[in-house]
Amino acid sequence: MIQIKHLRKEFDGEVVLNNIDATFQKGVVNMIIGKSGSGKTILLKCLVGLIPPTSGEIWYDGKNFTRMKSRDIHRLRRDIGMLFQGAALFDSRTVLENVMFPLDMFSRKNKRERRKRAEFCLERVNLLYAANLLPSEISGGMKKRVAIARAIALNPKYLFCDEPNSGLDPKTAQLIDELIYDITNDFEMTTIVVSHDMNSVINIGDKVIFINEGIKEWEGSKSEVMGAENEKLNDFVFASDLFKKIKEAEDIIAEDEKG
Amino acid sequence: MKEFMKGIYALGVNSIWIVIVISFFIGAVIVLQIALNIDSPLLPRFTVGMVSREIILLEFSSTIMCLILSGKVGSNVASEIGSMRITEQIDALDIMGVNSANYLILPKIVSFVAFMPVLVIFSMFMGLIGGYIICMVLGTPSVETYVYGIQAFFRESFIWYSILKSMLFGFIIASVAAYFGYTAKGGALDVGKASTDSVVINSILILVTDLVFTQLAMG
Numbered sequence: 001m002i003q004i005k006h007l008r009k010e011f012d013g014e015v016v017l018n019n020i021d022a023t024f025q026k027g028v029v030n031m032i033i034g035k036s037g038s039g040k041t042i043l044l045k046c047l048v049g050l051i052p053p054t055s056g057e058i059w060y061d062g063k064n065f066t067r068m069k070s071r072d073i074h075r076l077r078r079d080i081g082m083l084f085q086g087a088a089l090f091d092s093r094t095v096l097e098n099v100m101f102p103l104d105m106f107s108r109k110n111k112r113e114r115r116k117r118a119e120f121c122l123e124r125v126n127l128l129y130a131a132n133l134l135p136s137e138i139s140g141g142m143k144k145r146v147a148i149a150r151a152i153a154l155n156p157k158y159l160f161c162d163e164p165n166s167g168l169d170p171k172t173a174q175l176i177d178e179l180i181y182d183i184t185n186d187f188e189m190t191t192i193v194v195s196h197d198m199n200s201v202i203n204i205g206d207k208v209i210f211i212n213e214g215i216k217e218w219e220g221s222k223s224e225v226m227g228a229e230n231e232k233l234n235d236f237v238f239a240s241d242l243f244k245k246i247k248e249a250e251d252i253i254a255e256d257e258k259g
Numbered sequence: 260m261k262e263f264m265k266g267i268y269a270l271g272v273n274s275i276w277i278v279i280v281i282s283f284f285i286g287a288v289i290v291l292q293i294a295l296n297i298d299s300p301l302l303p304r305f306t307v308g309m310v311s312r313e314i315i316l317l318e319f320s321s322t323i324m325c326l327i328l329s330g331k332v333g334s335n336v337a338s339e340i341g342s343m344r345i346t347e348q349i350d351a352l353d354i355m356g357v358n359s360a361n362y363l364i365l366p367k368i369v370s371f372v373a374f375m376p377v378l379v380i381f382s383m384f385m386g387l388i389g390g391y392i393i394c395m396v397l398g399t400p401s402v403e404t405y406v407y408g409i410q411a412f413f414r415e416s417f418i419w420y421s422i423l424k425s426m427l428f429g430f431i432i433a434s435v436a437a438y439f440g441y442t443a444k445g446g447a448l449d450v451g452k453a454s455t456d457s458v459v460i461n462s463i464l465i466l467v468t469d470l471v472f473t474q475l476a477m478g
Contacts, residue, residue, distance in 0.1 A: 050350055077356035088347040092265075102355050154355075 001026050002047065002158065002190055007056035009042055009214075016042050017214045020056070026157075026190045028206035029181055031222075033195055035236060039214040040194045041085075044162055047192065048080060049073055060158070078106050081151030081189075083161040083180075087143035089135040089150070096122065096131035099149045106154060121149040125179060141172035148179055152187065159184065161193040165200055177203045198243055201225060210236065226250070262362065266370030266433075270332050274378065277331060278324060282315075282382040285323075286389030289314055294399055304400040308408020311390050313417070320382035321421040322469045325375065325428035329461035333436040336367055337457035340440025341450035349441070364437040368430060375429030376422040383421070420476050427472065428465050435461045 002024040009017040016039045024030040032040045045051040047058060049065065058065040060076060068076065089098050099118040107114055122128045125145040130138055138146070144164060151159060161180060165173035181204040184191040195201065201208055201222055208225055210218040210233045218230045225237060226247060238244045290311045297306055340363055343349050352359040387409055394405040439457035443450050 048354055050353065074356045074358070077354055080354055080356075082351065082354045084347045084351060086346055088351040090348055090351075091342075091346075105355065105357055160354075 001061055002192070003057075003059040004043075004047070005057040005059070007043070007046060007058065008054045009039075009046055009051065010054045015214055017046070017053070020211075020214075020216050022209055022216065022219070024190055024192055025207065027185065027188045028191070029184050029204045030190070030192045030207045030209070031195060031201055031205035032192065032209050032211060033198075033201055033205075033236070034211035036196060038211045040196075040211055041162055043211065044160055044192065044194045048082060048160055049077070078102075078154055079157040081154070081156035081159045083144065083147045083151050083159070083164055085163045085166055087135070087140075087147040089143055089146055091135055094132050094134055095127065095138065095146050098135070098146055099153050102150065102153045118149075118153060121153050122146075124152070124183070125149045141168050141176065144168070144176050145179065148176070148183065152183055155187065157189060159189045159191040161191070161195075163195055163197075164193060165195065165197045170199070173197065173199065174203065180204060198225075198237055198240055212236070260366075262366035263370050266367045267374050269335060270328070270371055271374050271377065274328060274332055275381065277327070278378050278382050279385050281327060282320065282324065282385035283389040283392075285319060286311070286315055286386030287393040288389075289319070289386070290390035290393050290405070291397070294393075294397070304404045305408035305411055307400050308390070308405040309411050310408075312387065312409040312413070315386035315390075316383055316417050316421055318469075320379050320386060321424045321428065322465065324379060324382045325425060325432065325465055326462055328375075328378070329428075329432045329436075329465060330458050332371075333432045333461050334454040334458050336433060336436035337440040337443075337454040338450050340364075340437055341443035341453045344441060344443045345446060345450060360441065364434070364441065367437055368433040371429035371433035372426050373429075375425040375432075379421060379425040383418075423476075424469065424472055427468060431464050431468060432461055435464060 004020055004022045007017055007020040008015070020043065032043060034040045042051060046053045053066065056066070063076070065073070065076065090101065093101065096115075096118055099121050100114055103109065103114040103117055107117070109117065119128060119131070122131055125148050127142060127145050127149065130142060130146075135143055135146070159180070164176050164180060168176065177200050180191060180193060183189065193200065193204070202225075205222040205225075208218075208220055208222055209216060210230070212232045218228055218233045220228060225233070226243070228234065228237075238247060290307060293310050294307045297310070340349075343363070349359045349363070352362060390409075391402065391405060394400060394402045400408070436457040439453040439460070440450075443453040
């Protein structure tokens, strides 16, 4: 479980995150949604320690991350897997070497076992056949899957995904969503996904937090998103014609049922 | 170890040809210029070989070669690390719990410091060969006089001075380039800027260090 308490982040006096409180449960997909520039990625980077918050606290399973010594932070990070927006694969290494990298750095297993584990992770994302290819030789969707395989190589407790669907076609995006959902359930991880894709929210968002201009505006489950009485959330959700039409259809059905 | 070998490969294998070609021609030109300009009956002809040797050993092979390598290898390091920064590969290392600066920069510094003297020795050798060939072609001074000149009043300490200097320059090139790459922000344009800035700062630092080191070691 990850908890955020009164988190605040300023850049040169400009507040980008203001008094955020949230709890992210284990074994469910927690989604942080919001418009571009709303502060979701900054929040994610604060959570993993890439950007220090101005004030507030972040707790990982009862341990105060914001007050940890750097040695403990390095140790905790071995329990963290992260999927970056651009996948962030190492260009000069093959797909298999990318997945083996965290194992080579931190696993005490011998080389054969490390390789076996990396192949298992690649199998999990259906990419074992691409093991010897370089990142430049595979598609964007495949890169994301390799990044997921690398993120889970050390069997982490926490998984962070920054816009996992950006730049992908709907079919591949759905595949990535399902993969994140399945992995979260299979490995009982605390997963936090930052996204502005409403399809993802409906597909996998067990818990949803909506952020607008650095403020947590709304919190609930994916089934509550469509019917939420929050103007800013509705503006965000129903910016898509598809969701607008779904809402209209739902309203018509509800009226018919009343009549 | 892999990163260290990568540094050796980038600096050594990929740069050896440029070192050989430049050193050969500059060595030949130095001998040619000195032979043409020192044409005095008061100076013995072996002076051409002796002066060429001093120029090649003391300044050209260490300082000028390192200036050239800072442009070639230094910019490469800055752009490589800069690209890793902007594509979040360095963040990925940090998230995994890897000390990214230690992992990426230290092996480069060590490999540059270790391999720069090898390149400098290559450069010295090729510079003197270039001079030898020009003497063979033009015949003035004769090959025998040139060979006598490059051996005359030879001080072994000059070689060590040059090697030490090149190690210092290797450290400067790797650390300055890595710093500019590691602190790059933004996009592809910023990586290019980081790369250019690293070459400019490296060149200035190498020249200033050369001046200070020469005064300390020889003054």
